[in-house]
Amino acid sequence: MKEKLSPLIRKHLIDVSPYQPGKPVEEVKRELKLDDVIKLASNENLLGVSKKALKALRKYLKEANYYPDDSCFYLKKKLAKIHDVKEDEIILGNGSVELLYYLVFTFADESVSIAYNKGAFAMYPIVSKISNAQIIEVPLKKGNLACDPIAILKKIKENTRIIFLSNPNNPTGTSFTHDEAEELLKNVKENTLVVFDEAYTHFVESENFPDSFSLYRRYKNLIILRTLSKAYGLAGLRIGYLIARPEIINSLNKVKVPFNVNRLVQIAALHALDDDEFVEKTKKLIKKEKRYLYKEFEKLNLFYLKSDTNFIFVKFKMKAKEIFEKLLKRGIITRPLPESLFPNALRITIGRRKENKKLISALNEILKE
Amino acid sequence: MKEKLSPLIRKHLIDVSPYQPGKPVEEVKRELKLDDVIKLASNENLLGVSKKALKALRKYLKEANYYPDDSCFYLKKKLAKIHDVKEDEIILGNGSVELLYYLVFTFADESVSIAYNKGAFAMYPIVSKISNAQIIEVPLKKGNLACDPIAILKKIKENTRIIFLSNPNNPTGTSFTHDEAEELLKNVKENTLVVFDEAYTHFVESENFPDSFSLYRRYKNLIILRTLSKAYGLAGLRIGYLIARPEIINSLNKVKVPFNVNRLVQIAALHALDDDEFVEKTKKLIKKEKRYLYKEFEKLNLFYLKSDTNFIFVKFKMKAKEIFEKLLKRGIITRPLPESLFPNALRITIGRRKENKKLISALNEILKE
Numbered sequence: 001m002k003e004k005l006s007p008l009i010r011k012h013l014i015d016v017s018p019y020q021p022g023k024p025v026e027e028v029k030r031e032l033k034l035d036d037v038i039k040l041a042s043n044e045n046l047l048g049v050s051k052k053a054l055k056a057l058r059k060y061l062k063e064a065n066y067y068p069d070d071s072c073f074y075l076k077k078k079l080a081k082i083h084d085v086k087e088d089e090i091i092l093g094n095g096s097v098e099l100l101y102y103l104v105f106t107f108a109d110e111s112v113s114i115a116y117n118k119g120a121f122a123m124y125p126i127v128s129k130i131s132n133a134q135i136i137e138v139p140l141k142k143g144n145l146a147c148d149p150i151a152i153l154k155k156i157k158e159n160t161r162i163i164f165l166s167n168p169n170n171p172t173g174t175s176f177t178h179d180e181a182e183e184l185l186k187n188v189k190e191n192t193l194v195v196f197d198e199a200y201t202h203f204v205e206s207e208n209f210p211d212s213f214s215l216y217r218r219y220k221n222l223i224i225l226r227t228l229s230k231a232y233g234l235a236g237l238r239i240g241y242l243i244a245r246p247e248i249i250n251s252l253n254k255v256k257v258p259f260n261v262n263r264l265v266q267i268a269a270l271h272a273l274d275d276d277e278f279v280e281k282t283k284k285l286i287k288k289e290k291r292y293l294y295k296e297f298e299k300l301n302l303f304y305l306k307s308d309t310n311f312i313f314v315k316f317k318m319k320a321k322e323i324f325e326k327l328l329k330r331g332i333i334t335r336p337l338p339e340s341l342f343p344n345a346l347r348i349t350i351g352r353r354k355e356n357k358k359l360i361s362a363l364n365e366i367l368k369e
Numbered sequence: 370m371k372e373k374l375s376p377l378i379r380k381h382l383i384d385v386s387p388y389q390p391g392k393p394v395e396e397v398k399r400e401l402k403l404d405d406v407i408k409l410a411s412n413e414n415l416l417g418v419s420k421k422a423l424k425a426l427r428k429y430l431k432e433a434n435y436y437p438d439d440s441c442f443y444l445k446k447k448l449a450k451i452h453d454v455k456e457d458e459i460i461l462g463n464g465s466v467e468l469l470y471y472l473v474f475t476f477a478d479e480s481v482s483i484a485y486n487k488g489a490f491a492m493y494p495i496v497s498k499i500s501n502a503q504i505i506e507v508p509l510k511k512g513n514l515a516c517d518p519i520a521i522l523k524k525i526k527e528n529t530r531i532i533f534l535s536n537p538n539n540p541t542g543t544s545f546t547h548d549e550a551e552e553l554l555k556n557v558k559e560n561t562l563v564v565f566d567e568a569y570t571h572f573v574e575s576e577n578f579p580d581s582f583s584l585y586r587r588y589k590n591l592i593i594l595r596t597l598s599k600a601y602g603l604a605g606l607r608i609g610y611l612i613a614r615p616e617i618i619n620s621l622n623k624v625k626v627p628f629n630v631n632r633l634v635q636i637a638a639l640h641a642l643d644d645d646e647f648v649e650k651t652k653k654l655i656k657k658e659k660r661y662l663y664k665e666f667e668k669l670n671l672f673y674l675k676s677d678t679n680f681i682f683v684k685f686k687m688k689a690k691e692i693f694e695k696l697l698k699r700g701i702i703t704r705p706l707p708e709s710l711f712p713n714a715l716r717i718t719i720g721r722r723k724e725n726k727k728l729i730s731a732l733n734e735i736l737k738e
Contacts, residue, residue, distance in 0.1 A: 054431060061427065064604075066413050066605050067393070130623070236437055238628055258390060263605030
């Protein structure tokens with residue numbers, strides 16, 4: 001049977017490996033028979049869900065028997081107002097990650113190339129491979145390991161259709177600057193789509209971070225991706241959005257799965273976007289706890305990168321996988337990174353003081369073993 | 370600008386038209402300035418959402434800040450038990466419609482063909498076109514307008530990779546038989562995937578409806594699609610699933626969007642699947658109201674097809690679009706069908722007695738004008 005069914009898959013998909021998500025808390029509890037497990041692996045908001053979103057969800061739960069509004073009328077209206085764009089410059093996704101699939105399915109095939117930095121968001125190699133496009137991988141910036149628009153500019157080809165840039169970069173937490181962004185946009189051809197994937201903008205502290213919307217007004221091929229997973233605490237609900245020129249949005253709508261953003265998610269997002277108080281509280285917590293962790297990492301003599309996100313890229317003197325396993329046994333889930341790229345680093349979500357203390361105390365134990 | 374950005378789209382996508390969903394209640398209220406609007410357009414469950422699902426949703430809402438379990442561990446476990454298959458024979462989708470996209474992205478391109486009946490589920494032409502596969506369209510069965518496996522069998526080619534069969538058929542509500550299903554499976558090559566898209570099985574009344582799972586055990590290329598949108602009242606949450614051999618599931622997982630089934634949906638589905646009481650109540654209502662509507666349509670001298678679903682295909686002596694518009698003005702949303710295929714027919718969801726009476730009284734007025 002294997003012989004007959006396996007070759008049915010399109011050939012270029014055979015060696016695609018699906019994305020490996022952070023271990024869910026439930027799985028660790030089940031497998032390690034632990035009761036007290038904390039997850040610092042997936043950059044979730046440990047303050048919970050926006051209260052305004054929760055209240056609206058409670059009110060509208062019972063309408064879940066009705067299909068969602070496929071056009072996301074009210075949500076687009078709100079986002080258009082927030083970002084000062086038109087409704088027809090927005091498409092919503094089942095998480096911003098779904099929109100990466102829409103981008104490659106709409107614009108890429110074997111006749112074009114896709115460029116990104118090796119060590120940027122792990123989904124770029126996956127969606128590029130799925131699209132069967134030629135792949136141009138360019139190193140991250142030396143030193144801060146941010147994405148590097150200038151290095152990419154030097155490597156792209158005549159047929160480069162999409163450039164993916166994760167800014168701040170997941171998993172390193174660092175950013176490129178406004179000037180670098182503009183340098184790329186100024187010099188790239190208009191038929192190369194430049195995607196600024198900005199999941200973590202709420203947590204940016206570095207100066208000179210790109211003002212993407214001012215660039216967007218001037219460069220027609222700039223595409224901006226955002227999510228409500230992080231600052232708004234909606235990771236479990238899956239909601240992201242993409243801003244681009246109407247022609248691009250029209251094209252993406254041709255491959256959009258009908259009703260991809262569910263009814264409850266639309267309601268939650270609509271109300272979360274009004275919840276400035278929750279976002280401010282989140283930002284304040286991350287800023288404060290970032291500094292606490294920096295200090296503690298320094299005491300532990302650990303190398304880390306100053307982060308523009310709600311996670312920190314930390315380097316160890318031994319294989320990160322070992323640290324990961326030892327933390328896991330103590331009920332702390334962190335995120336190991338691809339061994340070929342970052343053999344000694346973990347990506348660790350910034351929690352509340354409670355979780356951060358547990359982490360630091362466990363690291364203290366482990367590093368002194 | 371148009372000149373520069375438009376041609377970026379992959380050529381075969383240019384003339385894809387996105388799916389046109391039924392009009393949302395909110396939109397009709399907004400546009401027609403009506404307060405009292407009922408929707409009989411999208412085959413939603415008018416009894417609401419499974420109570421068990423609602424209770425679980427209320428309990429777990431506040432965990433929506435955590436990513437979903439990408440593997441859908443507990444949901445797969447439950448479905449495996451229900452259908453007597455293994456967990457690795459299941460993939461979950463953001464609605465069963467998302468799984469149609471996964472099927473074509475995984476198995477179809479310009480080198481293969483896809484076959485379906487013209488007048489079956491409106492998504493088959495769309496996903497087939499998106500995949501760039503060659504398309505084989507075969508007429509529905511004469512008379513009852515069900516999908517026709519035997520007619521398809523006669524038209525498929527050496528390179529036919531996927532056959533889509535909507536059973537019972539949306540939008541006609543009618544079914545093919547077990548013998549016809551088996552006749553197709555017996556004669557089709559094993560490298561042609563046969564998809565039984567069974568969104569409405571809970572409402573089947575006709576005898577000899579295929580026992581898909583007994584066929585599935587014998588035919589390795591049979592794929593079964595199901596949804597929780599209808600009988601379980603979860604249309605707004607988007608959850609469907611696909612049963613197939615592990616090799617096929619593995620292949621589909623390569624194009625699966627990470628976290629495609631959100632956290633709340635997994636919880637709702639898990640509990641809805643236990644809610645036999647709600648499903649029985651729904652089935653009983655539909656059975657009873659179907660008969661009420663049949664009788665009323667007969668009094669109105671309207672042709673209809675006996676339905677295996679929670680909707681009825683009704684034919685008028687004038688253009689259906691006119692009836693649709695007149696019903697809309699009276700606050701009743703029904704579903705017009707593609708004019709080139711069914712110029713005189715509407716697809717009307719079976720509601721509770723309240724909604725059905727409103728519909729019949731409006732039709733009485735309209736047809737006597």
